[in-house]
Amino acid sequence: MPRSKSLRGLGAKYGGTLRKRYSNIYRTLKAKKECPSCSNMRLRRVSSGIWKCASCGYTVAGGAYDVAPAKTQQK
Numbered sequence: 450m451p452r453s454k455s456l457r458g459l460g461a462k463y464g465g466t467l468r469k470r471y472s473n474i475y476r477t478l479k480a481k482k483e484c485p486s487c488s489n490m491r492l493r494r495v496s497s498g499i500w501k502c503a504s505c506g507y508t509v510a511g512g513a514y515d516v517a518p519a520k521t522q523q524k
């Protein structure tokens with residue numbers, strides 16, 4: 450990827466820096482995650498911090514925007 454391509458999710462609001470941060474988080478959110486139980490890449494975020502596997506129904510608590518909280522950007 451050349452540059453962090455901005456998404457149009459927020460329109461022209463909130464200024465460039467925040468939108469860039471939002472698009473990073475958004476991409477993390479939409480990225481495929483591996484299920485710790487069945488190793489399928491079908492883990493999805495149910496709500497903030499809760500991730501559920503669409504394949505085996507395994508539910509796991511994790512970060513708000515990623516399963517592994519360590520991957521989240523600066524606190």
Ligand SMILES: [Zn+2]
Pocket residue numbers: 484485486487488489502503504505506507
């Ligand atoms: Zn699973």
